[in-house]
Amino acid sequence: MEKRILVLGANGQIGTVLCKALVKRYGKQNVILSDIREPKEQISQFEIIDVCDKAHIAKVIDQFQINTIYHLAAILSGNGEKNPALTWKINHDATVQLFDLCVEKKIQTIFYPSSIAIYGSKTPKINTPQYTSFNPSTVYGISKLTGEMWSAYYHSRYGLDVRSIRYPGVIGWQSIPEGGTTDYAVEIYHGAIKEKYYNCFLRANTRLPMIYMDDVIRATIQLMEAPSENLTVRTSYNLASMSFTPEELYESIKQFIPEFKIEYKPDFRQQIADSWNESIDDSNAQRDWGWKPEFDLQSMTADMIKHLS
Numbered sequence: 001m002e003k004r005i006l007v008l009g010a011n012g013q014i015g016t017v018l019c020k021a022l023v024k025r026y027g028k029q030n031v032i033l034s035d036i037r038e039p040k041e042q043i044s045q046f047e048i049i050d051v052c053d054k055a056h057i058a059k060v061i062d063q064f065q066i067n068t069i070y071h072l073a074a075i076l077s078g079n080g081e082k083n084p085a086l087t088w089k090i091n092h093d094a095t096v097q098l099f100d101l102c103v104e105k106k107i108q109t110i111f112y113p114s115s116i117a118i119y120g121s122k123t124p125k126i127n128t129p130q131y132t133s134f135n136p137s138t139v140y141g142i143s144k145l146t147g148e149m150w151s152a153y154y155h156s157r158y159g160l161d162v163r164s165i166r167y168p169g170v171i172g173w174q175s176i177p178e179g180g181t182t183d184y185a186v187e188i189y190h191g192a193i194k195e196k197y198y199n200c201f202l203r204a205n206t207r208l209p210m211i212y213m214d215d216v217i218r219a220t221i222q223l224m225e226a227p228s229e230n231l232t233v234r235t236s237y238n239l240a241s242m243s244f245t246p247e248e249l250y251e252s253i254k255q256f257i258p259e260f261k262i263e264y265k266p267d268f269r270q271q272i273a274d275s276w277n278e279s280i281d282d283s284n285a286q287r288d289w290g291w292k293p294e295f296d297l298q299s300m301t302a303d304m305i306k307h308l309s
């Protein structure tokens, strides 16, 4: 059956790029985009939709015979701490309500991203296993972890085909992210190119798992196209690509921009980053749907600088 796709939260850091890839792959006529803000660029049919508005989503599903949903709408880790109640409403309540609607409307497949924010101080930091202890320290992490549990529950109870990846910090040249803890790894390139200077909000030695946008898009589409019977993880797949510290990222940029200077002034996001892990065991994703990253730190830096210069 032809895919008829609705994207919720389409205008963010990931949505902006993913939606272009979806339009290219499945055709403009099959991809409906939505967000609570207007898009910067109109690449396909767009509707203002609040993810909390179940009736509106139901209407759009019927109107466009939607059978596939990408649910990207969320408040991220940094911003979430400023308004925990609203974050819970959007990240958790709206997600469960959407899963109910997907059961009612017999939606075939849903993509729901989770995050490395579900890990916590009691989670093994190196080569974090797929199944381990989770004690997220932010409302964002708690909402993503419960979202994973609901994904598995709706799959086993109602047969709803929810698919999920625990995205590491996402780096791309296409937009400047806001409200996340790994945002420094995008801002630093803009600082290096425009001002030859960056003031980093994390300490120099804070090692975090990261991934380049091209790999995020490939992983997401690969998972969504994998045969359902191959998928053994119904919470959310661990996904690994690269891990580095701000200092290592700085050194890789300096090879291209030798006069680049950095200073470190950690803010409240340092505490969030300290609770996250350093590297990830993604053998389930490799085995079940053939995941393999293409970019490492060097090739990502070369590509970021090529695009931003």
Ligand SMILES: NC(=O)c1ccc[n+]([C@@H]2O[C@H](COP(=O)([O-])OP(=O)(O)OC[C@H]3O[C@@H](n4cnc5c(N)ncnc54)[C@H](O)[C@@H]3O)[C@@H](O)[C@H]2O)c1
Residues within 6 Å of the ligand: 008, 009, 010, 011, 012, 013, 014, 015, 034, 035, 036, 037, 049, 050, 051, 052, 071, 072, 073, 074, 075, 076, 090, 113, 114, 115, 116, 166, 167, 168, 169, 170, 171, 177, 178, 179, 180, 182
């Ligand atoms: N960017 C990352 O590093 C990262 C890492 C792990 C997981 N994720 C997850 O991936 C998804 C997309 O992330 P992103 O980086 O593009 O985030 P983003 O903050 O850039 O985009 C989220 C989008 O959701 C929209 N939105 C917010 N509230 C909404 C509402 N009530 N109704 C409809 N839309 C609403 C925003 O307007 C925004 O365009 C999120 O679920 C996020 O948790 C992102």
